[in-house]
Amino acid sequence: MTFGFAPSSAASLADSADPSAASAHPVARLLEPAEWAAAEIPLLRNPREVVSGLHARHRPRPSTAVVAVLDPEERLCASASFTRRPAPADGWVFRNALLAQLRRVIPHDLRRRTPVRTAVLLYCREGDTRWTEEDGAWMWGLRDACTLHGLRCGAYITLTRGGWQVLGEDRGGRRPNAESTPEEFDPAGMPLQQPRTGGASSDLLRRAAAR
Numbered sequence: 001m002t003f004g005f006a007p008s009s010a011a012s013l014a015d016s017a018d019p020s021a022a023s024a025h026p027v028a029r030l031l032e033p034a035e036w037a038a039a040e041i042p043l044l045r046n047p048r049e050v051v052s053g054l055h056a057r058h059r060p061r062p063s064t065a066v067v068a069v070l071d072p073e074e075r076l077c078a079s080a081s082f083t084r085r086p087a088p089a090d091g092w093v094f095r096n097a098l099l100a101q102l103r104r105v106i107p108h109d110l111r112r113r114t115p116v117r118t119a120v121l122l123y124c125r126e127g128d129t130r131w132t133e134e135d136g137a138w139m140w141g142l143r144d145a146c147t148l149h150g151l152r153c154g155a156y157i158t159l160t161r162g163g164w165q166v167l168g169e170d171r172g173g174r175r176p177n178a179e180s181t182p183e184e185f186d187p188a189g190m191p192l193q194q195p196r197t198g199g200a201s202s203d204l205l206r207r208a209a210a211r
Contacts, residue, residue, distance in 0.1 A: 029090060029091030029092050029095075029137065029140045029141075030089070030091050030133055030136030030137045030139065030140050031091075031136050031139040031140045031143065032136060033131050033136075033167070033168060036136075036139050036156070036167065036168045037168050039143065039153065041153060041154060041155060041156075041168065042118060042152060042154055042155075043155075043169070044074065044120070044154070044155050044166065045074055046074070047155065047157070047164075047166050047171055048164075048173055050068070050070070050074070050120065050155075050157075051122060051157060051159070051164045051173075051176060052176055052182075052183055053076065054066050054068055054079060054122050055122075055159070055176040055180075055182050055183075056182040056183050057079065058079070058081040059182055060081060060122065060124035060159060060178070061124060061178065062124050062125055062126050062178060063083050063084045063124070063125065064081055064082070064083050064084070064123075064124045065081065065082055065083075065084060065094075065097075065098070065121060065122070065123045065124075065138070066079060066080070066081040066121070066122040066123075066124075067079065067080055067081075067098050067101050067102060067119060067120075067121050067122075067142075067145075068119065068120050068121075068122070069102070069105075069106050069117050069118070069119050069151065070117065070118050070119075070120060070154065071116070071117055072116055072117075077106060077117060078105040078106040079105065080101040080102075080104060080105045082097065082101060084097075089133055089134040089136075089137040089138075090137055091136070091137040091138070091139075091140030091141045091144070092141070093141075094137050094138050094140070094141030094142075095140065095141035095142075095144040095145050095148075096141075096145075097141070098119075098121070098141050098142060098145040099145040099148055099149060102119065102145060102149045102151070103149070108149045108150045109149070109150030109151060110149070110150035111150070112150060115146075115150055115151050115152040116152075117151050117152065118151060118152040118153075118154035119142065119145070119146050119149070119151045119152070119153065119154055120154035120155045120156070120157065121138060121142045121154075121155075121156050121157065122157045122158075122159055122164075123135070123138055123156070123157070123158055123159065124158075124159040124160070124178050125158060125159070125160060125178075126160065126161075127160060128160060128162055129158055129160055129162060129163070129164075129165035129172060131167060135156065135158065135167055138156060139156050139167070142154075142156060155167075155169075156168070159176070159177065159178055160177065160178050161177055161178045161179050162174070162177060163175065163176075163177045164176065164177065
């Protein structure tokens with residue numbers, strides 16, 4: 001793991017970072033792919049359902065981050081999206097931005113001995129699905145934000161023009177992608193293009209459409 005801070009120009013996203021301290025250390029905080037794999041991040045049972053639900057709800061475009069909290073049955077508890085401001089990639093700044101969103105949409109679980117809810121991050125960006133230092137900074141930020149909010153750190157997913165990819169896993173798909181049209185929903189919250197079989201993943205989509 002690389003420690004340090006990005007220049008103070010990156011601190012505009014942070015709600016609690018110390019800009020003067022950040023400017024003193026030019027190295028961004030990030031996680032390498034091997035470190036992420038060693039963290040034993042819990043697998044999503046049906047990542048495409050999760051990605052499709054978040055994509056339909058938030059309609060992300062490049063530089064949009066979507067953070068979502070799932071219960072043990074992979075049902076959506078809450079989610080929020082925001083646009084990353086132009087600045088050097090810094091896990092410290094990303095951590096504060098994610099934590100601010102989590103605090104806004106859902107109470108913390110710090111009183112629990114063991115986390116029961118999981119936060120996942122979908123980030124829409126330019127480029128291909130290969131890991132970048134920006135991805136590493138988001139991973140660092142997600143892991144730290146989860147610790148400070150009493151959540152399990154879940155999957156980090158990139159969404160590009162080529163499709164979606166769960167980083168650290170060999171799972172991805174071409175749709176949805178950064179340019180695709182979100183699936184349509186009927187009033188009951190079910191997607192019209194692809195009928196679902198029910199269960200936790202369909203419940204996630206129903207909840208996502210209702211919010």
